[in-house]
Amino acid sequence: MQNSLFQKLQYVNAYRKNRQELANYVLSHPNLFEELLNHCFEADADTAFKSCWILEFVCKEKLNWILPHIDYFLINIKHLNHDSAIRPCAKICELLCIEYFKNSPSKIKDRLNKNHLEQLSEINFDWLINDEKVATKAYAMQSLYLLGKKIDWIHPELKKVLEQGFSSHSAAYKARARHILNKL
Structure with a gap:
């Protein structure tokens, strides 16, 4: 097989x-x-x-299927360099963050620890700052917004990055950035 x-x-x-x-x-x-x-x-x-x-x-x-492999996933996604591989992994990170920050109990909440959240923060800031496609940046913005609910330093940094990059990006980027900035 x-x-x-x-x-x-x-x-x-x-x-x-x-x-x-x-x-x-x-x-x-x-x-x-x-x-x-x-x-x-x-x-x-x-x-x-x-x-x-x-x-x-x-x-x-089946998002929970990734949990036994979460360390492997988080270590390796930062080494991806092909846009077509990064975008779906950014979406998976967003799914993990959404599930983690839901108000109901979940296996994701039980399994992800402080180190995992820090790794997610680092990876998503890299995607947001680097020359990635808009979809990847949009997923990163949403993930970072959610992670900032738990990690104090993220929201001020996210706001700064979004404001600095606002004028130099596409309309799609600006729309998502505006949405996130309004929440901050």
């Missing part, structure tokens, strides 16, 4: 239906999750970003 997932990844394309089909395959074979996660951080960029696409879809359905 190991070759089977790798082979299926070779035929994935950007069509949402195609990505969802492979995500459904992984969802119906939970034992493949770790292999999928490992493919996300392979040297072969093509396999890595396709794996990240699928990982995002799987995490939207």
